Amino acid sequence: xxxxxxxxxxxxxxxxxxxxxxxxxxxxxxxxxxxxxxxxxxxxxxxxxxxxxxxxxxxxxxxxxxxxxxxxxxxxxxxxxxxxxxxxxxxxxxxxxxxxxxxxxxxxxxxxxxxxxxxxxxxxxxxxxxxxxxxxxxxxxxxxxxxxxxxxxxxxxxxxxxxxxxxxxxxxxxxxxxxxxxxxxxxxxxxxxxxxxxxxxxxxxxxxxxxxxxxxxxxxxxxxxxxxxxxxxxxxxxxxxxxxxxxxxxxxxxxxxxxxxxxxxxxxxxxxxxxxxxxxxxxxxxxxxxxxxxxxxxxxxxxxxxxxxxxxxxxxxxxxxxxxxxxxxxxxxxxxxxxxxxxxxxxxxxxxxxxxxxxxxxxxxxxxxxxxxxxxxxxxxxxxxxxxxxxxxxxxxxxxxxxxxxxxxxxxxxxxxxxxxxxxxxxxxxxxxxxxxxxxxxxxxxxxxxxxxxxxxxxxxxxxxxxxxxxxxxxxxxxxxxxxxxxxxxxxxxxxxxxxxxxxxxxxxxxxxxxxxxxxxxxxxxxxxxxxxxxxxxxxxxxxxxxxxxxxxxxxxxxxxxxxxxxxxxxxxxxxxxxxxxxxxxxxxxxxxxxxxxxxxxxxxxxxxxxxxxxxxxxxxxxxxxxxxxxxxxxxxxxxxxxxxxxxxxxxxxxxxxxxxxxxxxxxxxxxxxxxxxxxxxxxxxx
Amino acid sequence: xxxxxxxxxxxxxxxxxxxxxxxxxxxxxxxxxxxxxxxxxxxxxxxxxxxxxxxxxxxxxxxxxxxxxxxxxxxxxxxxxxxxxxxxxxxxxxxxxxxxxxxxxxxxxxxxxxxxxxxxxxxxxxxxxxxxxxxxxxxxxxxxxxxxxxxxxxxxxxxxxxxxxxxxxxxxxxxxxxxxxxxxxxxxxxxxxxxxxxxxxxxxxxxxxxxxxxxxxxxxxxxxxxxxxxxxxxxxxxxxxxxxxxxxxxxxxx
Numbered sequence: 040x041x042x043x044x045x046x047x048x049x050x051x052x053x054x055x056x057x058x059x060x061x062x063x064x065x066x067x068x069x070x071x072x073x074x075x076x077x078x079x080x081x082x083x084x085x086x087x088x089x090x091x092x093x094x095x096x097x098x099x100x101x102x103x104x105x106x107x108x109x110x111x112x113x114x115x116x117x118x119x120x121x122x123x124x125x126x127x128x129x130x131x132x133x134x135x136x137x138x139x140x141x142x143x144x145x146x147x148x149x150x151x152x153x154x155x156x157x158x159x160x161x162x163x164x165x166x167x168x169x170x171x172x173x174x175x176x177x178x179x180x181x182x183x184x185x186x187x188x189x190x191x192x193x194x195x196x197x198x199x200x201x202x203x204x205x206x207x208x209x210x211x212x213x214x215x216x217x218x219x220x221x222x223x224x225x226x227x228x229x230x231x232x233x234x235x236x237x238x239x240x241x242x243x244x245x246x247x248x249x250x251x252x253x254x255x256x257x258x259x260x261x262x263x264x265x266x267x268x269x270x271x272x273x274x275x276x277x278x279x280x281x282x283x284x285x286x287x288x289x290x291x292x293x294x295x296x297x298x299x300x301x302x303x304x305x306x307x308x309x310x311x312x313x314x315x316x317x318x319x320x321x322x323x324x325x326x327x328x329x330x331x332x333x334x335x336x337x338x339x340x341x342x343x344x345x346x347x348x349x350x351x352x353x354x355x356x357x358x359x360x361x362x363x364x365x366x367x368x369x370x371x372x373x374x375x376x377x378x379x380x381x382x383x384x385x386x387x388x389x390x391x392x393x394x395x396x397x398x399x400x401x402x403x404x405x406x407x408x409x410x411x412x413x414x415x416x417x418x419x420x421x422x423x424x425x426x427x428x429x430x431x432x433x434x435x436x437x438x439x440x441x442x443x444x445x446x447x448x449x450x451x452x453x454x455x456x457x458x459x460x461x462x463x464x465x466x467x468x469x470x471x472x473x474x475x476x477x478x479x480x481x482x483x484x485x486x487x488x489x490x491x492x493x494x495x496x497x498x499x500x501x502x503x504x505x506x507x508x509x510x511x512x513x514x515x516x517x518x519x520x521x522x523x524x525x526x527x528x529x530x531x532x533x534x535x536x537x538x539x540x541x542x543x544x545x546x547x548x549x550x551x552x553x554x555x556x557x558x559x560x561x562x563x564x565x566x567x568x569x570x571x572x573x574x575x576x577x578x579x580x581x582x583x584x585x586x587x588x589x590x591x592x593x594x595x596x597x598x599x600x601x602x603x604x605x606x607x608x609x610x611x612x613x614x615x616x617x618x619x620x621x622x623x624x625x626x627x628x629x630x631x632x633x634x635x636x637x638x639x640x641x642x643x644x645x646x647x648x649x650x651x652x653x654x655x656x657x658x659x660x661x662x663x664x665x666x667x668x669x670x671x672x673x674x675x676x677x678x679x680x681x682x683x684x685x686x687x688x689x690x691x692x693x694x695x696x697x698x699x700x701x702x703x704x705x706x707x708x709x710x711x712x713x714x715x716x717x718x719x720x721x722x723x724x725x726x
Numbered sequence: 727x728x729x730x731x732x733x734x735x736x737x738x739x740x741x742x743x744x745x746x747x748x749x750x751x752x753x754x755x756x757x758x759x760x761x762x763x764x765x766x767x768x769x770x771x772x773x774x775x776x777x778x779x780x781x782x783x784x785x786x787x788x789x790x791x792x793x794x795x796x797x798x799x800x801x802x803x804x805x806x807x808x809x810x811x812x813x814x815x816x817x818x819x820x821x822x823x824x825x826x827x828x829x830x831x832x833x834x835x836x837x838x839x840x841x842x843x844x845x846x847x848x849x850x851x852x853x854x855x856x857x858x859x860x861x862x863x864x865x866x867x868x869x870x871x872x873x874x875x876x877x878x879x880x881x882x883x884x885x886x887x888x889x890x891x892x893x894x895x896x897x898x899x900x901x902x903x904x905x906x907x908x909x910x911x912x913x914x915x916x917x918x919x920x921x922x923x924x925x926x927x928x929x930x931x932x933x934x935x936x937x938x939x940x941x942x943x944x945x946x947x948x949x950x951x952x953x954x955x956x957x958x959x960x961x962x963x964x965x966x967x968x969x970x971x972x973x974x975x976x977x978x979x980x
Binding site: 310 | 782803805806807808809810811813815821823824825826830833834835836837838840842843846847
């Protein structure tokens with residue numbers, strides 16, 4: 040009997056439940072798809088590095104899933120509370136008929152179970168389908184072949200989904216049971232008779248609040264987006280809090296002003312259904328200021344997360360192109376044995392390392408460069424700055440600019456040979472000249488800033504003049520990202536061989552096709568590992584080395600890009616769905632409550648087209664308001680992100696932003712469309 | 727040529743097996759400037775009849791002509807246009823938009839006709855004066871008394887200068903003082919502004935303000951009386967007489 044009533048209740052309130060159910064299904068499906076990545080990719084033939092990357096990806100998804108579950112849980116609790124409120128009259132009737140609170144709770148429990156099982160079932164079904172696509176996406180990312188593909192269902196992901204959502208539903212059940220046990224018949228009965236009081240906020244208060252919050256927001260924007268150099272952690276936190284509070288008050292005041300402004304434009308206000316539309320809208324916005332704020336902030340996070348993720352992914356791929364122009368790279372140095380500077384490594388030769396094993400590093404390479412870089416203990420960053428130091432430190436408080444490192448120096452001939460290998464421009468220096476190159480975050484600007492004044496540099500006791508007034512922008516050591524924090528290029532005779540620091544080897548494999556490259560890579564790596572293993576295991580004191588290859592670097596770049604993209608999509612998707620669902624629920628229930636108003640409009644002879652238009656602008660503006668402010672926030676957020684991420688990120692921002700916009704339009708816009716169509720259906724007269 | 731002509735209007739409800747004739751072959755004419763009341767007990771079919779005239783409901787058979795248009799033939803957009811341009815409605819439960827002020831409620835009727843704002847302002851103020859609601863124009867429905875609400879609803883009904891004003895139990899939710907005030911306004915609209923009014927009521931006192939009363943019983947016109955030159959009091963007595971007859975079984979009265 041209870042089951043029958045619950046089932047018919049669900050059927051009856053299908054219109055209210057449809058979007059809720061839809062959201063649950065989406066949530067379950069997305070949750071499953073991302074948690075099933077591990078199983079979905081187990082069949083892929085990928086190498087060790089890639090497997091490692093996939094492992095990192097699945098671990099981070101697991102961690103993020105907890106957070107996602109909390110967000111979804113809050114959404115479900117909000118939605119169920121909202122739907123329950125709308126059924127107060129029904130509960131009152133049950134109570135009047137003598138149903139005990141226990142039985143009503145049991146009824147609700149029954150309903151939640153039906154919806155829960157239904158959504159889990161449908162969601163998992165869709166999730167299993169979508170996760171097959173996911174296999175293909177991951178395979179494509181890692182350029183793995185799909186030959187071994189077979190239809191996979193991840194038992195562990197299913198279990199995990201069921202447990203997580205089971206907990207959420209349990210919380211909802213407990214909550215509704217608690218609410219029912221606390222409620223009183225008289226309040227339930229009176230709840231339908233809500234007095235439609237229209238409280239107009241005082242216009243001037245609204246204007247003042249708006250101006251203050253706009254100013255506060257402006258300050259927060261400025262300090263985060265335009266003045267980020269002077270941002271301390273405390274100020275950053277303050278800016279975020281101010282931004283959140285200001286967002287709330289902007290919605291609060293706009294809700295009050297919107298109508299007033301429209302009303303003052305009589306020509307527009309009294310045109311068609313505009314007066315009705317704006318009244319509806321303003322009452323909606325007025326009662327949802329808090330949710331609007333949350334939604335706006337969530338959208339903001341989503342936009343930032345997605346575009347940052349896409350930007351990082353893009354730049355990962357681009358970065359390797361630019362910063363790893365060779366196939367193989369080894370850097371090696373032995374400990375300087377300086378008790379005062381135990382971190383210092385100095386001298387050593389890669390050839391020696393190989394020689395111990397009777398190997399040679401050169402065999403696999405068609406072109407290569409073997410060169411030393413140098414340091415002069417008396418030529419540090421601070422020494423270079425000279426008397427400009429205090430002024431510089433005053434204006435720059437980033438950590439990296441406060442470290443007094445010894446500057447790296449390379450010979451002109453090595454530099455030119457390297458540039459030839461990299462296919463970049465070579466330079467000429469007179470005997471008393473030097474040049475600087477860099478490409479890492481900010482360093483190009485810093486050195487250019489100093490070089491403008493043509494400072495003399497005293498290197499190994501010899502005074503040199505700068506040849507250029509600008510810093511050359513190039514990488515020296517191959518890496519995934521722009522990592523050159525400044526290298527001084529000096530004439531060959533200006534260096535002292537005592538200053539040898541690291542021994543470097545860069546080279547291109549002696550192979551033309553992909554297979555040959557792979558072969559060469561294998562041999563080169565094996566040789567190095569053999570040599571280095573022997574060398575480093577010997578009780579020879581400390582050695583310091585870096586070995587990397589282009590293929591390995593590309594793989595980690597792809598891997599990091601993939602991890603960031605997947606996490607971004609995961610969070611972004613759930614956030615968008617949550618935002619859309621909250622707005623949709625609110626709007627749909629408002630429309631249902633407004634049915635008598637629409638009936639009256641029809642009696643007055645308003646055309647369906649005009650009613651449709653009114654509903655469109657109502658839900659449109661309702662959805663657009665938080666999005667607009669979120670876009671503004673996101674613009675500033677990305678300005679800040681650009682600053683903070685410069686270390687990692689190169690390349691343009693347009694594509695990632697367009698991608699993000701497409702995803703937002705697809706999901707958020709989809710919810711808007713559903714809401715619009717749903718509202719239209721709800722407000723249509725039942726015959 | 728009369729303003730409104732009903733020809734053999736019928737309205738059936740239900741299925742073939744259980745047919746209810748809510749309106750059973752009713753014909754009558756309403757002249758321009760007439761104030762007609764339709765009386766009958768609940769269930770007599772008077773509201774159904776009004777709904778048919780107002781095109782809210784469709785007739786099963788027969789024709790309703792307003793001037794030269796057969797409104798039973800109208801469809802979709804034409805119907806909406808007809809309703810907003812030619813008719814004014816007054817409902818028992820006021821049916822005011824609770825989110826709008828009195829002014830905006832009245833203005834809405836004009837703005838959905840896409841009239842310019844300037845014209846709207848003038849028209850609203852004029853009609854508010856006629857109905858004595860100028861001081862409540864900026865109030866919301868929940869801040870007004872029942873009588874004020876109904877006068878606002880009446881203002882909304884006539885502000886578009888409709889050919890025909892239809893009132894469904896306009897005094898049904900009002901106390902006697904407010905009723906009287908509203909009906910006097912109806913008379914004013916009828917006499918001074920030349921509005922044609924059809925009013926459905928079951929209250930003899932309300933009906934006595936009309937110039938003509940149609941009595942309906944079981945979906946048929948049972949009787950019709952005209953006020954003629956007599957006073958409202960005399961007309962009221964006449965109505966009471968018919969109501970007494972109507973109320974009981976016909977054989978009881980005889």
